[in-house]
Amino acid sequence: MNSKRLTSLKYKITLAFYIILGMAIVNGIIAILLSQKLKTEIEQLVNSEAVKVTTALQLAKNSERLQIITTELNHYDTEEQRLTLLKELTTQWEYLLKDTKVLFSLETTPNTHQALNRTIDTQLYFQQQLPLLDTLTDSALQAKLQAQNIQANLAGMSSAFSDEIQAQLNLTHEHFHLLLEQKNLDGISDNLNQHQALSAYFHQGEHLFALLEEVKNSQNIVEINRLQREAMRLLIQMEEIVASMHTSDSIYLEWLSQIKQNMAGNDNLFELSRNALKSTQIANAHFGFQAKAAQEIATFTQELVDHAEEEIKIAGTNLKSDSTSFVILIFCGGILYCFFIWLTSWHFMAKGIIKPVIATRDAMNAIANEKLDTQMPTTDNLELQQMVSSLETLKTYAAQVKTMAETDGLTGCYNRRYLDNQILKELSYANDHNMPLSIVMFDLDNFKEFNDQYGHVNGDQCLRQIVNAAKSILQRPTDILARYGGEEFMLLLPSSHIEDAYKIAERLRETVIDLHIIHQGSSHSGIVTISLGVACWQPPESFDVNKLISHVDEALYRAKLAGRNRTEVFIDAR
Numbered sequence: 263m264n265s266k267r268l269t270s271l272k273y274k275i276t277l278a279f280y281i282i283l284g285m286a287i288v289n290g291i292i293a294i295l296l297s298q299k300l301k302t303e304i305e306q307l308v309n310s311e312a313v314k315v316t317t318a319l320q321l322a323k324n325s326e327r328l329q330i331i332t333t334e335l336n337h338y339d340t341e342e343q344r345l346t347l348l349k350e351l352t353t354q355w356e357y358l359l360k361d362t363k364v365l366f367s368l369e370t371t372p373n374t375h376q377a378l379n380r381t382i383d384t385q386l387y388f389q390q391q392l393p394l395l396d397t398l399t400d401s402a403l404q405a406k407l408q409a410q411n412i413q414a415n416l417a418g419m420s421s422a423f424s425d426e427i428q429a430q431l432n433l434t435h436e437h438f439h440l441l442l443e444q445k446n447l448d449g450i451s452d453n454l455n456q457h458q459a460l461s462a463y464f465h466q467g468e469h470l471f472a473l474l475e476e477v478k479n480s481q482n483i484v485e486i487n488r489l490q491r492e493a494m495r496l497l498i499q500m501e502e503i504v505a506s507m508h509t510s511d512s513i514y515l516e517w518l519s520q521i522k523q524n525m526a527g528n529d530n531l532f533e534l535s536r537n538a539l540k541s542t543q544i545a546n547a548h549f550g551f552q553a554k555a556a557q558e559i560a561t562f563t564q565e566l567v568d569h570a571e572e573e574i575k576i577a578g579t580n581l582k583s584d585s586t587s588f589v590i591l592i593f594c595g596g597i598l599y600c601f602f603i604w605l606t607s608w609h610f611m612a613k614g615i616i617k618p619v620i621a622t623r624d625a626m627n628a629i630a631n632e633k634l635d636t637q638m639p640t641t642d643n644l645e646l647q648q649m650v651s652s653l654e655t656l657k658t659y660a661a662q663v664k665t666m667a668e669t670d671g672l673t674g675c676y677n678r679r680y681l682d683n684q685i686l687k688e689l690s691y692a693n694d695h696n697m698p699l700s701i702v703m704f705d706l707d708n709f710k711e712f713n714d715q716y717g718h719v720n721g722d723q724c725l726r727q728i729v730n731a732a733k734s735i736l737q738r739p740t741d742i743l744a745r746y747g748g749e750e751f752m753l754l755l756p757s758s759h760i761e762d763a764y765k766i767a768e769r770l771r772e773t774v775i776d777l778h779i780i781h782q783g784s785s786h787s788g789i790v791t792i793s794l795g796v797a798c799w800q801p802p803e804s805f806d807v808n809k810l811i812s813h814v815d816e817a818l819y820r821a822k823l824a825g826r827n828r829t830e831v832f833i834d835a836r
């Protein structure tokens with residue numbers, strides 16, 4: 263008894279469909295999640311590393327620009343240039359700070375993070391220095407411009423001094439010629455002394471103006487101090503010369519006074535030059551620091567770029583390996599999906615549906631081909647189980663019909679229809695396998711009289727007894743007993759030679775005699791007897807059923823002719 267729970271085919275197919283659909287959805291979701299992960303990785307790479315590299319490169323570029331500006335700030339001549347350069351310097355520091363902060367927010371490596379933090383501190387420090395630089399450069403420029411004004415004034419003075427003292431020398435020279443004509447020896451002596459003192463005054467003055475001119479180009483405070491000392495010495499010498507000249511002419515002293523005004527005091531040429539030089543040097547030192555800091559930032563950002571490139575390479579390799587894993591995972595997912603489809607198809611479709619359907623079809627075919635011993639398939643499918651159940655009923659009906667179609671209703675042995683088919687098959691088999699086929703035909707002797715004397719009911723009973731007797735002597739399962747017609751019967755004995763068939767026929771005849779069925783009308787001891795004819799087909803005889811039957815019929819006829827209750831064998835006279 264099948265204890266399995268019956269399930270509807272429709273339910274199974276629906277379930278299989280949902281399993282396959284579910285697997286497809288799971289596979290799809292896995293693929294989407296993985297591709298999303300890859301997409302995120304790529305976006306991270308682009309957003310973080312690419313922005314990092316771009317920002318670092320921009321930072322390096324701005325650092326270089328800052329270095330150029332600091333160099334340019336060492337040489338400015340006008341207030342406008344100074345202000346423009348300082349403004350640009352401020353802007354560049356703002357750019358640097360902004361880009362560094364972007365890098366700081368993107369960088370994840372602790373060391374680089376700290377380094378960026380330090381860079382930000384440096385940049386903030388230098389930004390704080392910008393007002394100081396403004397003051398320094400401003401005072402340097404102002405001092406420089408004032409010094410240049412004094413220089414310009416001195417240049418004019420130098421020229422006027424030269425002209426005026428030269429004119430005085432010329433006057434002295436003309437006065438000398440006059441004294442010479444007058445032969446005024448004392449006057450000539452005084453004139454020569456005055457000329458000599460004036461020449462010395464003139465040369466010292468020119469030398470002094472040359473020294474003051476040198477201050478303009480001096481780049482060193484020590485040099486300026488030396489020039490100042492030298493100039494003071496010359497001035498003192500010139501004062502001594504004026505004192506030695508014993509002249510009441512005030513122009514020499516006035517010149518000395520004018521020159522002194524530009525050389526002494528807080529706003530004199532030397533002081534201003536020194537101040538300008540000092541402020542410029544301090545500012546330049548600051549610019550140098552800034553340039554150095556910018557250089558360090560540029561170097562650092564270059565390292566950052568290299569580092570980021572390295573990270574991009576690593577990320578690229580990781581991405582490649584991730585995409586390989588992705589492909590492998592999708593491939594495995596596909597394999598798994600195929601496996602599940604196969605499993606589902608095999609389990610639900612093949613095993614649960616197709617296999618039982620085929621088994622049911624085969625069973626139906628077998629029943630249609632009269633193989634009524636065919637086992638009915640077992641299935642847990644509700645619809646198929648119903649079909650099998652109906653088939654079982656049909657099989658029973660078919661078995662009954664078959665039995666009815668093949669069996670003689672009176673005696674229970676095979677009927678003529680079955681015999682005709684079977685003898686054809688057996689002869690064909692014998693022909694194919696090169697085997698003999700014997701047949702025995704027997705007929706009750708004087709059965710008409712039996713019927714007449716004992717009635718048809720007893721006649722029928724007699725026939726059944728004879729058939730049972732014939733069945734009892736058949737030993738091989740392949741031997742067949744059939745009613746040929748009326749009171750005539752036939753034994754089909756496959757693979758039996760004529761001698762064996764004859765022995766069987768004789769045994770049957772004796773068995774019938776042993777039945778002792780009373781038959782007053784019989785010519786043999788008052789009991790029912792039978793006459794038998796035996797014929798055998800054996801290769802290489804021609805395949806002819808009718809001929810074989812006519813042979814056995816002829817043998818039976820001879821047995822009847824010869825007096826009945828005997829067996830005659832057909833012997834081919836040819």
Ligand SMILES: Nc1nc2c(ncn2[C@@H]2O[C@H](COP(=O)(O)OP(=O)(O)OP(=O)(O)O)[C@@H](O)[C@H]2O)c(=O)[nH]1
Nearest residue numbers: 705706707708709710711713718719721722748749
């Ligand atoms: N009771 C009964 N009799 C049958 C049956 N079939 C045929 N018979 C009878 O069998 C008899 C055959 O008679 P016949 O053909 O003359 O042969 P016979 O009397 O046996 O004489 P031989 O064969 O020459 O010995 C007939 O009377 C048939 O009615 C049957 O099924 N039942």
